[in-house]
Amino acid sequence: MKNIIEIDRLSKSFGDVKAVKDLSFRVREGELFAFLGVNGAGKSTTINIMCGQLSKDGGTVTIDGNDTEKNAGAVKRGLGVVFQNSVLDSALSVYDNLVSRAALYGITGAAAKARIGELAALLGFGDFIKRPVGKLSGGQRRRIDIARALIHKPKILVLDEPTTGLDPQTRKTLWSVIANLRKTENMTVFLTTHYMEEAAEADYIVILDSGKIAAEGTPLELKNAYTEDYITLYGASEDDTRALGVKYELMRDAVKLSVPNTAKATELIVANPALFRDYEITKGKMDDVFLAVTGKKLGGDEK
């Protein structure tokens, strides 16, 4: 798989504030890439530079082989952006909004109508296509935001906290559409989110802290590096558990043991077969990774 986004030594300051410091990373074609960080970590600055909305102080940003400054038009044709807040015209209908945005990419007339029809079928907004965007529910509006981002069939879909404030059902629907697009169109998805369960589904994760990369890797690599494994052991007494000599926590009908990694868990189980009759091993969560890496919870709270 080739790299579709290549960022090398990117830096950007606003006055004395260094928003992005010497940032470098790669995004491979077709992958779901999660870009995490608390508010102010430098995520939006990086995205804005990628989309040509901000200039950079140093470094290079290459998208699908095109430099964002030297060949901005080609870069923009390959990007579809879903902003944190809807930026569509609330007074206009869904159809009028999409027609006006399609024209920005040179898609007009019958071609625009056909593309809007495809997107309506894909995202299920045919029933309210004539309704003003301002009168839609949050979930309906988000679907239209995604339709707008997809209007020109971009290679990369940038999702800036796309599911914030949405109900679980709508979030599920949106992720199912995105998963389908990745499968059928080999679309690359560049995601920022505050929901760690969404980040856990990513192929690769970069965690940003104060404008620099604090950690990166696949979810598995990050969990292995920054969290412990847990064994939930059923039917064991506290005395037996204490004898194992590991950290534990009593639960209603089980004991939760903390072990440094899966190898240590296996050793413990093999050494105590009589005790480990009913158990499950789980890895740490992405929340734990984020907390361990940044010392902060997503939402900006200090540890």
Next chain:
Amino acid sequence: MRTLLAIIKRNIKLFFKDKGMFFTSLITPAILLVLYVTFLGDIYRDSFTANLPEGLALSEKLLDGLVGGQLISSILAVSCVTVAFCSNFLMVNDKALGTANDFRVSPVKPSLLALGYYIATLACTLIICFAAAALCLCYVAFVGFYMSLSDVLFLFLDIILLVLFGTALSSVINFFLSSQGQISAVGTIVSSGYGFICGAYMPISSFGEGLQKVISFLPGTYGTSLVRNHAMQGALAEMEAEGLPAEALGALKDAMDCNLYFFGNAVEIPVMYAILGGATALLLAVYVLLNKFKKVK
């Protein structure tokens, strides 16, 4: 070209969908007309009759026609510019609401977007100002109509030129604005101040000499004078035909700003057109350059 048309269509639709903005723009000239007729009509009329030579009796209809011409010229001269500012609200609103970011992530050139705002504002302002002009002509027809067909045609040409000027001026000013508070403040300042500095609310001839000289540098002044000339020319010609001496007619034209002077030199009608057209071209060039050389932060 199709992209530009789609942008213009979107901008015009948004203007007319915002009923508050549309009706405010539409009703403002009508309210101005009512206010002028109610409060200023008699003052204008008294001012005319006071300056007429003794013994000259003019018909009531002619006096009403002259006063009507002055009233509608004031309204139209102000409306062409203030309505343009109102119509161009969208340009700032798009920045305030983040819609401009949506445009900037697309490959469309900023200059095309700028042109889209300009043409859409021009179209919306022309629609409203033509409607206002029709209303004003109906009023003049009711009180005393002395305009020839060419006067009416030139009046519409003046409106088009003033709208082009007002749209270009509002585009340059709005380029620097980015919040709804800023545009409201500018709208208020323009609505209240422009009528005075262009000589619509009060004739420039009634100002002090120094102020007259300063105002003579403002191109909007000449736009007002053009509208005045074409709205009142018929009535003034009729007054001359009814025996008003040439000197008195000249004094009346001076008093009503039909004649304008730049440092003592009379400015002829073709020169007024050249000034207004030149100012519009200059503002448009500034607008184009601002958009062309706008840098990403």
